[in-house]
Amino acid sequence: MENFVDYIRVFCKSGHGGAGSRHFMRTKFKAMAGPDGGDGGRGGHLILRGNSQLWTLLHLRWYKNVIAENGGNGSGDNCTGANGKDIVIEVPLGTIVRDEETGEVEAEILEHGQEVIFMPGGQGGRGNAYFKSATNQAPEYAQPGEPGREGWKLLELKVLADVGLVGFPNAGKSTLLSAITAAKPKIANYAFTTLTPQLGMVEYRDNKSFCMADLPGIIEGAHEGKGLGHRFLRHIERNSVLLFVIPADSADHRKEYNVLVNELEQYNPEMLDKQFLVAISKSDMLDDELKTAIAAELPPNVPHVFISSVTQTGLQELKDVLWDALNAEVSPSSL
Known part of the structure; x- marks a missing residue:
């Protein structure tokens, strides 16, 4: 079974707010001593929480x-209804929530412990005690609770890594x-061996390190969804x-570079x-002449290394080159 899941479609619904109470105080000598209807409770939120120990949406x-x-509904004696229980969904860092219908990004999780309410619960309605005034001593009305929100949501994971490996x-x-890392990706001599992102930590000098991701191979037309298409390109967006x-035995190194850059653009x-x-x-x-x-x-303004x-x-x-690039001020790359 595939252990890396980077795309989930879920139907989500936040809680409805409770109704306010239309209640009047009763005393021994007076059947309607005044309004004392409490407010309704808030509906439960749907919350995303970042967890750095998670690497996939598999769970x-x-x-x-x-x-x-x-x-909960409000009640007499100015009692407020209970708030609906929130649901907290733990997700890996780099997760976004997108509305399926509009395509709009509604939440993004980038830090451990970060919480985002992506579907708030409905507010509880006001009880009749709230509406009491000098000119209206006995209001007969209370508010219903606000409805919650509902809809299909897309949870997408974009791998958070410092360096992304791009290539055919x-x-x-x-x-x-x-x-150069402790990662053990699947390696074989055929296309699309890497079907899911592989992460590894590169140990650098003086106990420093940075994260590198081997991403699924790109092909011409990936931006149109060919091959692994958008599933691959989604992860590249996060890499700085x-x-x-590009392999030494490529037929045309500059053309291969240009094709890759064009797909990204x-x-x-x-x-x-x-x-x-x-x-x-x-x-x-290769010898020195080759x-x-x-x-x-190769493009003269893009650093290159033979490895x-x-x-x-x-x-x-x-x-060394990667470390310098990660710690330099970012400037747009030229083609």
């Missing part, structure tokens, strides 16, 4: 309906991730630095504001 897979409790299937991204992995033009770096993988098969020829094909995950060549240089 929500069986949530078909999330329905919060209604607020079988470009060597998984091998690179396993070589994008490392384009077609999906979301803001992608071009990220920092771009290029790693030429499998470079143990490296010079390949370097001449070999098998022989560990260039990996420390790559870490």
